Amino acid sequence: MEKTLSKKSLVNVLGVVYVHTKTSDGGDLYLxxxxxxYEEHFDITNWYEKNWFDEHKIRLKGTSSVYRLPTKEVKGKSLDLVVKNCRVGEDVPLDTHTLEEFCDAEFNSPWEEFSLVTEMRENTYGPKEMRVNTQRPMAIYVPPEKMQFWQSGRSREKINRIRAKHPGIDLDILKQYKLIYEWIKGKNLIEVFELINVDSTELVSHLKKINYMGIGDLNKKGYLVADMKPEHIIISEENTERIKEIGSAQDIDAPRKQTELLYQLLNDGKYSVIDYELLSRTPEHEDAVKSSRRHSYLDDQLNRFTPTPLPTHLSYKEIFGVPYIYGHAESTGGRLWVVGKNAHLFDYFLPERWRKTPSIRLSFSKEVFYTITKDNIHLVWKTSRVGEMHNIEENGSYNPKIRQFGINSPFEEFALSYELNRTGIPCVYVRAIYMTGSAKIEPSTDMRRYESHKSILDPEGNPILQENHNYITIRGYYNGPDQWVAEHSDALYTPIDLYKATYRGIIDGAECQKLLDEVKEKLKNAGYNGSLLKTNDLLLAIDDKGDIMKNSSGKPEVIICNFELIWKIPS
Structure with a gap:
């Protein structure tokens, strides 16, 4: 392979900062x-070159694709690494007992795994005097090629389930991710006990006891490993040698002394834990993190239009009068625009925070989903229909206005919400626009928006609207005005559209029609055509007593939640 110099950039994914470069084979490397x-050691020619990799890799016992691998010498120094394939998207092979306890266990994405390991190393949760020692997370390498389904080892059922839940954003699971850790010099518990003369019954007893000790230590620090086993506990080379020396002495009591030393090392925390693909927080720790992040999120949303310093991997861009923080979604190769000028908000909308969380479909005819993210944030996301030629309404009738004006782009939708809120017409809060990294499967048929947007470029010089990608809009799940929500941790409002409010008897049919007509009239007076709005495009907010949120005039506050078919009236 020919070495090439590549532009470096800093990226921050889930709180971990990486140096990102393109590799000589067209892949991506995150250090x-x-x-x-040791940047030069991680040049793929110094560890991933085929002949070197094949000749020097040592598959670790009990694994199918985890290898110990030395790098080539650079300036007289070689690094000992552990290289493993990320198994995100695959079925988790747990035994029956473990499966009952961790029925929702899923393999971490590479970014989640490195984030959790980094968090654990920072020792911010649990008793400060305790520390869980880990391998150092070194790099993530993403080869340029994509796998076929049959190559991935990922179950078709799981892929189909993800596709059904998250249309347009699942194909990134066909990428291979290689996680690279530093090798810890030492032996795992199984290997250590090969140095101690105990019978099989004692061995099993010790291994179970020590494994539970490791699980207990992890729990105290706020973490779980769904498949924790003795092979994951490492005793350092130095301490392994001490155990070996005791066994070498001609002492009938050596096994007892060896095991006593081993238990002392474990009690003193002088061991390391490896293998983090099923690492997660305990429920208590997860709740604490979610609560903290949610409160930080609400504060940041209140101040979303107050500029913060921009890290180098993010940029500022204004589109149709709406300010955005722009950056890459490194885990999928997608792009992300987050409304506002507050860079702290960017990470909350990365796809790995919401793409795998349970969701509820809110529409029979459109891809609109409600979810609670990993940060305990209530969001609604929708696959944009921009580029589709819709001239048939949901009831099958023909409407020439849809063909005449077309479906708005996500950026036009957000501009409408932003401007209407400023003019006093309540709308849901728009939060972020995500462009998928994977290619759009179905071709666009209405090219007008792509033509009208082609001169509007992102900070890297690419058109913001690209016909070969899907776009997903993310908005807040309306539970009250932002200021009010930030001041109330419970008893929030619940949104319900006019159609469902009528069906449930909260309002009657006449009031429903009146509220719809009033919104259309307000839009017309403000210079907008909202004639195609339907009752399920408008929300009411209901409190915990069943009362409707009122505006300053004492009338029900009606909030617009769909902007696809609202158009500015030409002057």
């Missing part, structure tokens, strides 16, 4: 702060 001083 953590631990690997950055």
């Amino acid at each position: 953590t702060r631990f690997a950055e001083p």
Whole structure:
């Protein structure tokens, strides 16, 4: 392979900062702060070159694709690494007992895994005097090629389930991710006990006891590993040698002394835990993190239009009068525009925070879903229909206005919400626009929006609207005005559209029609055509007593939640 110099950039994914470069084979390499001083060692020609990799890799016992691998020498130094394939999207092979306890266990994405390991190393949760020692997370390498389904080892059922839940954003699971850790010099518990002369019954007893000790220590620090086993507990080379020396002495009591030393090391925390693909937080820790992040999120949303310093991997861009923080979604190769000028908000909308969380479909005819993210944030996301030629309404009738004006782009939708809120016409809060990294499967048939947007470029010089990608709009799940929500942790409002409110008897049919007509009239007076709005495009907010949120005039506050078919009236 020919070495090439590549432009470096800093990216922050889930709180971990990486140096990102394109590799000579067209792949992507993300170096953590631990690997950055050894950047040349991680050039793929120095570890992933085929002949070197095949000749020097050592498959670790009990694994199918985890290897110990030395790098080539660079300036007289070689690094010992552990290289493993990320198994995100695959079925988790747990035994029956473990499966009952961790029925929702899923393999972490590479970004989630490195984030959790980094968090655990920072020792911010649980007793400060305790520390869980880990391998140092060094790098993530993403080869340029995509796998076929049959190559991936990922179940078709799981892929189909993800596709059904998250249209347009699932194909990134066909990428291969290689996680690279630093090798810890030492032996795992199984190997350590090979140095201690105990019978099989004692061995099993010790291994179970020590494994539970490790699980207990992890729990105290706020973490779980769904498949924790003795092979995941490492005793350092130095301490392994001490155990070996005791066994070498001609002492009938050596096994007892060896096991006592081993237990002492474990009680003192002098061991390391490896294998983090099923690492997660305990429920208590997860709740604490979610609560903290949700409160931080609400504060940041209140101040979303107050500029914050921009890290180098993010940019500022204004589109149709709406300010955005722009950056890459590194896990999928997508792009993300987050409304506002507050860079702290960017990470909350990365796809790995909401793409795998349970969701509820809100529409029979459109891809609109409600979810609670991993940060305990209530969001609604919708696959944009921009580029589709819709001239038939849901009831099958023909409407020439849809063909005449077309479906708005996500950026036009957000501009409408932004401007209407400013003019006093209540709308849901728009939060972010996500462009998928994977190619759009179905071709666009209405090219007008792509033509009208082609001169509007992102900070990297690409058109913001690209016909070969899907776009997903993310808005807040309306539970009250932002200021009010930030001041109330419970008893929030619940949104319900006019159609359902009528069906449930909260309002009658006459009031429903009156509220719809009033919104259309307000839009017309403000210079907008909202004639195609329907009752399920408008929301009421209901409190915990069943009362409707009122505006300053004492009338029901009606909130617009769909902007696809609202158009500015030409002057």
